[in-house]
Amino acid sequence: MFKIPTLDKLVHEIARLPGVGPKSAQRLTHFLLKNPNYSEELRETLKLVEESIVLCKTCFNYTDNPERICRICQSPHRSAELMCVVEQPEDILQIESSGGYSGLYHVLHGAISPLEGMTPEKLKIRELIKRLDSADGVIEEVILAVDSDLEGDTTVLYLNQELSERSLKVTRLAQGIPMGSDIDYIDDRTLHRALSHRTEV
Amino acid sequence: MFKIPTLDKLVHEIARLPGVGPKSAQRLTHFLLKNPNYSEELRETLKLVEESIVLCKTCFNYTDNPERICRICQSPHRSAELMCVVEQPEDILQIESSGGYSGLYHVLHGAISPLEGMTPEKLKIRELIKRLDSADGVIEEVILAVDSDLEGDTTVLYLNQELSERSLKVTRLAQGIPMGSDIDYIDDRTLHRALSHRTEV
Numbered sequence: 001m002f003k004i005p006t007l008d009k010l011v012h013e014i015a016r017l018p019g020v021g022p023k024s025a026q027r028l029t030h031f032l033l034k035n036p037n038y039s040e041e042l043r044e045t046l047k048l049v050e051e052s053i054v055l056c057k058t059c060f061n062y063t064d065n066p067e068r069i070c071r072i073c074q075s076p077h078r079s080a081e082l083m084c085v086v087e088q089p090e091d092i093l094q095i096e097s098s099g100g101y102s103g104l105y106h107v108l109h110g111a112i113s114p115l116e117g118m119t120p121e122k123l124k125i126r127e128l129i130k131r132l133d134s135a136d137g138v139i140e141e142v143i144l145a146v147d148s149d150l151e152g153d154t155t156v157l158y159l160n161q162e163l164s165e166r167s168l169k170v171t172r173l174a175q176g177i178p179m180g181s182d183i184d185y186i187d188d189r190t191l192h193r194a195l196s197h198r199t200e201v
Numbered sequence: 202m203f204k205i206p207t208l209d210k211l212v213h214e215i216a217r218l219p220g221v222g223p224k225s226a227q228r229l230t231h232f233l234l235k236n237p238n239y240s241e242e243l244r245e246t247l248k249l250v251e252e253s254i255v256l257c258k259t260c261f262n263y264t265d266n267p268e269r270i271c272r273i274c275q276s277p278h279r280s281a282e283l284m285c286v287v288e289q290p291e292d293i294l295q296i297e298s299s300g301g302y303s304g305l306y307h308v309l310h311g312a313i314s315p316l317e318g319m320t321p322e323k324l325k326i327r328e329l330i331k332r333l334d335s336a337d338g339v340i341e342e343v344i345l346a347v348d349s350d351l352e353g354d355t356t357v358l359y360l361n362q363e364l365s366e367r368s369l370k371v372t373r374l375a376q377g378i379p380m381g382s383d384i385d386y387i388d389d390r391t392l393h394r395a396l397s398h399r400t401e402v
Contacts, residue, residue, distance in 0.1 A: 002294065003272060004265045006253055010246045016239065018232050019225060029250075030291050031219050033263065036251055038217065043244045045211045050237055052207055062234065064205045071204060090231050093203065 007033075058131065060107040060124050061089050072105060079103040081140040085128065085159070087111050087147060095145060103143075106131065111151035112158055118151070120158055129162060137167070144172040208234075259332065261308040261325050262290050273306060280304040282341040286329065286360070288312050288348060296346060304344075307332065312352035313359055319352070321359055330363060338368070345373040 002008050007029060015025035032039045056063045056070035063070035072078060072092075082103025086092055092105050108123040132139055144159060146152035156172050163170050176194035177186050186194075203209050208230060216226035233240045257264045257271035264271035273279060273293075283304025287293055288311060296302050309324040333340055345360060347353035357373050364371050377395035378387050387395070 002263065004254070004263060006246070006249050006265050007263065010250050013239075013243050013246055017229055019228070024220060026291070026294075027220070028218055030289070032247065032250065033254060033290075038214075039247050039251055042214050043247050045207070045214055046233065046240050046244050048207050049211050049233065050240055053205070053234060062203065062205060062208065064207050088231070089234075090227070093227075 055107075059105045060109060060127070061092055061105060077102070080135075080138050082143065083132070083139050083141070084143045084145050086145050087152070087155075091145065101143075104139075108146075108155070111146055112154045113151045123155075125159070125162070128159075132163070132166065132168065139168065141169040141171060144170065146172070148173075148175055256308075260306045261310060261328070262293055262306060278303070281336075281339050283344065284333070284340050284342070285344045285346050287346050288353070288356075292346060302344075305340075309347075309356070312347055313355045314352045324356075326360070326363070329360075333364070333367065333369065340369065342370040342372060345371065347373070349374075349376055 002011070010032070011022070011025045011029045014020060014028050015022050017025075020028070032042075052064045052066075053062050054064075054066075054068050055061070056065075056073055057068040058073045059070060061070045061072065065071075065074075079102050082101075083106055084095065084101060084103055085106045085108060086095070087108055087110060089107050089109075092107070095101050095105075106124065106128050108125065108128070110118050110123050112118055112120055112123065132142070142159075142163060144156050146155050160170050174197065175190070176197055177183065177190060183191070203212070211233070212223070212226045212230045215221060215229050216223050218226075221229070233243075253265045253267075254263050255265075255267075255269050256262070257266075257274055258269040259274045260271060262271045262273065266272075266275075280303050283302075284307055285296065285302060285304055286307045286309060287296070288309055290308050293306050293308070296306075307325065307329050309326065309329070311319050311324050313319055313321055313324065333343070343360075343364060345357050347356050361371050375398065376391070377398060378384065378391060384392070
């Protein structure tokens with residue numbers, strides 16, 4: 001370490017970033033010391049982000065609109081009868097870049113995981129149900145685009161139960177072998193799921 | 202990308218950090234969005250570093266002393282007859298943690314590289330010579346602890362020539378096979394150097 005308290009604090013803070021180890025943190029600190037203009041610019045952008053980025057009041061995606069309505073919720077070109085439920089705002093970027101979807105979104109901000117204290121009340125599930133109920137039957141299908149893991153499965157089960165009384169089609173993303181992959185290298189659980197969900201050609 | 206200018210700017214700026222690609226930059230941006238307290242703390246530490254860290258007026262290492270004298274130059278426990286010349290302040294940390302040195306330092310802030318526009322005038326060489334001349338013969342040995350590459354070799358040649366008229370011992374770090382390494386895997390140039398610099402046992 002530097003044995004200079006301010007610098008050691010910076011190294012320590014940078015090392016808290018995901019995927020940044022102590023050695024990288026030291027290297028990044030040196031870069032910041034050598035580029036004071038960059039450091040200042042970064043600070044200003046961080047401040048701007050802290051001050052201007054809010055959650056959309058409808059779908060809970062990020063937005064810089066002070067009215068708290070995001071770009072997608074505002075767009076007249078999106079199919080209002082489709083709603084895609086995702087765990088995190090970053091999932092929206094991924095789905096948008098796939099080009100396979102043109103409906104609306106709803107961000108849960110997590111998945112149900114009782115072990116980690118993520119109960120349904122801590123997610124935007126109440127808001128989802130309220131939104132569906134107040135849509136007056138415009139929404140026909142809810143696509144659950146949650147992760148393909150235990151927390152995702154729990155969330156699908158819970159939401160399916162909650163939404164079962166409503167006249168809605170509830171779907172989830174197809175699970176199976178990823179594109180371009182070799183059957184030899186696919187894990188057992190994926191192959192099992194791909195077999196039981198096989199489709200007609 | 203987010204299609205939110207402020208967020209895209211942050212991703213772009215984070216991606217300028219060494220070793221951070223566009224995907225990591227996006228991930229770090231999400232982390233910062235989810236941890237506004239962390240973001241604020243990081244900004245404050247960056248500001249503190251920008252405002253308080255200066256170069257030592259003697260050796261050009263970093264210091265938070267407003268008098269611009271670093272911890273090592275101030276210490277009465279360092280051997281004043283030894284001076285170790287390094288390329289970057291981070292090299293001092295490395296040499297200190299090796300535990301093999303207790304003299305003073307001088308940071309050049311680079312190495313001679315005419316191709317990259319790093320001429321001797323852009324380094325702290327003038328300051329080094331002035332420092333040696335004003336030390337009144339206290340300094341007996343100058344250890345050139347520069348990198349073992351073309352730029353380091355050029356710097357050694359240049360400094361050796363500049364210092365040759367003075368009654369100083371000029372040395373450089375031993376070059377050879379690193380500790381714990383297997384001769385099988387050593388590159389030709391290192392092995393060549395290790396052979397010609399072989400030591401008596």
